[in-house]
Amino acid sequence: MIGLLIALLASAILLWLYDKSTLLVLGFKPTKRRGRDFTFGFIMSAALCAICLYLIASVSKTTLKVNPGYTSITFFNSSYYMLKSVLTEELLFRGALLYIAIKKLGIKNACILSSVAFGIYHWFSYGIWGNVVQMIYIFVLTGIGGLLFAYAFALTKSLYLPTGLHLGWNLVSVVIFSQGPLGDQWLTSSGGGPLSGGWTAIFFIYQITLLPLTTYLYLQRQKVQPTTEHSIK
Numbered sequence: 001m002i003g004l005l006i007a008l009l010a011s012a013i014l015l016w017l018y019d020k021s022t023l024l025v026l027g028f029k030p031t032k033r034r035g036r037d038f039t040f041g042f043i044m045s046a047a048l049c050a051i052c053l054y055l056i057a058s059v060s061k062t063t064l065k066v067n068p069g070y071t072s073i074t075f076f077n078s079s080y081y082m083l084k085s086v087l088t089e090e091l092l093f094r095g096a097l098l099y100i101a102i103k104k105l106g107i108k109n110a111c112i113l114s115s116v117a118f119g120i121y122h123w124f125s126y127g128i129w130g131n132v133v134q135m136i137y138i139f140v141l142t143g144i145g146g147l148l149f150a151y152a153f154a155l156t157k158s159l160y161l162p163t164g165l166h167l168g169w170n171l172v173s174v175v176i177f178s179q180g181p182l183g184d185q186w187l188t189s190s191g192g193g194p195l196s197g198g199w200t201a202i203f204f205i206y207q208i209t210l211l212p213l214t215t216y217l218y219l220q221r222q223k224v225q226p227t228t229e230h231s232i233k
Contacts, residue, residue: 026158034156044215048210086163090159101113141204161215
């Protein structure tokens with residue numbers, strides 16, 4: 001929580017120093033449009049992540065079982081942890097810094113810069129510094145995710161869509177499938193073996209294409225049905 005509060009305070013200071021604006025320029029004010037953006041992002045991302053991880057388990061012959069010791073309190077605490085983590089990262093990479101970068105560099109350059117920073121950040125958060133193969137893999141995977149989140153912010157002028165996209169994937173991955181720093185969560189895995197190079201490539205392509213594609217189609221549809229709620233107030 002302290003990290004999130006610091007990110008909020010730093011964002012507010014940066015925005016005020018840059019052009020005397022407030023956190024409202026990041027699209028904090030809830031509207032129906034932004035609610036739809038968050039809901040779409042969360043549900044689509046969560047569904048695609050669940051399908052991906054289930055297929056990986058099936059192909060690798062990994063057994064998934066419900067953790068018998070898992071409780072609703074554990075689920076709440078883990079979900080709360082993930083929410084704080086996602087919000088902090090969104091404020092750092094898609095908040096005031098991206099807003100200012102867009103003003104200075106334009107959407108394309110600002111989003112690319114944000115995605116590069118997001119990819120490099122995950123070298124350290126995943127603890128893979130020095131493993132060149134893993135560094136390249138994670139940089140491309142998380143960098144494309146960062147590019148998606150950055151464009152989602154730039155095009156909607158709000159943090160709701162990128163937060164939904166980010167939270168849906170992370171929550172399913174970490175809290176449902178136990179793929180993260182929190183250890184065993186709702187589903188535990190046993191057995192199985194490594195994927196072949198072909199399957200690894202297939203699931204890699206799945207992760208870097210389907211969510212960006214569905215988000216692109218969603219945003220295109222929103223352009224066909226414009227609304228005044230799209231403007232930041």
